[in-house]
Amino acid sequence: MKALIIIPAFNEEGAIISTVQDIMKNAPSFDYLVVNDCSRDSTKELLDESGYNHVNLPVNSGIGAAVQTGYIYAYRNGYDCAVQVDGDGQHDAAFLEKMLEELQRSNADMVIGSRFLENNGFQSTGLRRVGIRFFTWWIRVLTHKTITDPTSGMRLANRRILHEFALSYPKDYPEPESVVSILKKGYTVKEIPVEMRARSSGESSISMKRSVYYMIKVTIACWLAAMSGK
Numbered sequence: 299m300k301a302l303i304i305i306p307a308f309n310e311e312g313a314i315i316s317t318v319q320d321i322m323k324n325a326p327s328f329d330y331l332v333v334n335d336c337s338r339d340s341t342k343e344l345l346d347e348s349g350y351n352h353v354n355l356p357v358n359s360g361i362g363a364a365v366q367t368g369y370i371y372a373y374r375n376g377y378d379c380a381v382q383v384d385g386d387g388q389h390d391a392a393f394l395e396k397m398l399e400e401l402q403r404s405n406a407d408m409v410i411g412s413r414f415l416e417n418n419g420f421q422s423t424g425l426r427r428v429g430i431r432f433f434t435w436w437i438r439v440l441t442h443k444t445i446t447d448p449t450s451g452m453r454l455a456n457r458r459i460l461h462e463f464a465l466s467y468p469k470d471y472p473e474p475e476s477v478v479s480i481l482k483k484g485y486t487v488k489e490i491p492v493e494m495r496a497r498s499s500g501e502s503s504i505s506m507k508r509s510v511y512y513m514i515k516v517t518i519a520c521w522l523a524a525m526s527g528k
Contacts, residue, residue, distance in 0.1 A: 299378040301398060301454075303330040304368025306361055307385030311339040314385050318350050321383065324391040327398075331371055332385065335364040341385075365451075366467040373457070373464040381454040389452045393492040397454045400490050407459050407485035408477075410445065411452035411492035418493045429513060433474045436517060440524040441481040446489055448474045459485065471516050479523040 303321055307314050314332065321330050332352035334342050336359070345352040353371075355364065365382055372380040379401060383389045389411070397409045414430075426449075433448040451473055455463065459480060468475045481487060 299398065299402065300376065301328045302368070302372045302375075302377045302380040303328045303391075303394070304365055304372070304380055304382050305330060305332040305385050306335060306364035306368070306382065307332055307337065307341055308335040308358065308361075308364070309337045309339045309341060310385040311337070311341045311344055313387040314341055315344055315348060315350075317383065317385055317387050318348070320387075321391045321394075325394040328381075328394060329377075330383075331368055333364045333367045335359060335361075360470050362467055362469040362472045365472065366463060369455075369460055369463040369467065373460040377457070377460065379454055379456050380460055382451045384451050388494050388496070390493055390495060393452075393490075394454075396490060397452075397492075400488060401454055401456060404486075404488050406488040407456050408480065408487045409454045410447060410450050410477075410487060410489045411454075411494075412445075412447035412450060412489040413492060413494045414446045415489060415491035418491070425509070429509070432513070433516065433520070436520055437474065437478055437481075440478055440520060443481050443487065445477055445487065448477060452492060452494070453477075468519065471512055471519075474516050475519040475523050478520045479526075482524050482526075 305317060330351060332345055332350060334345060334352055334354045336355050336357050342354055369380060381394060393411055397411055401409045430449050434446060437445050437448055477487060
């Protein structure tokens, strides 16, 4: 299968080079595209100097727009599937081949890399795990499906999902909302165990204050996605 890795990056000067190197070493059958979301640090300069495959968004547009740019690129260029790998070094590229094997074996529409199936590797902070468990419960209420790691960005999507996401994708905090949307439309989602790492540099965009907004916004967005997907 022709597979693309989408790497959204915003102010990831400390991790973006090692992230791409990890992909080139451990997922050589995948192509990759870094989507630089108008970083204010030296991310763009590092990518330009390295010669790594990348596009630069003219304005900071948020994680959703950056990832959707990758989906549009993948769909228009004939890729069979695409997977997101964050530019901060948290996602281990060694698991991508296993995700691709599962996509082909199970004929699923999406395969999510879950850190909670075997509870190995970095498990996120205690507060965020509470939020993740809430969204697992909320998604089960809305779709009758269990997704153990609904905030995982490490998601491999087939061409049908590429088309869906190229047309419409949530602007911010997109993972729970978008998985509700595709489940309600009848697509199949599988999970396999992966190990993730702590962020190697930089800071998360979700502060304590924004965590409250995140919980409220995503809870409502998931409900709306469930209603519109019926």
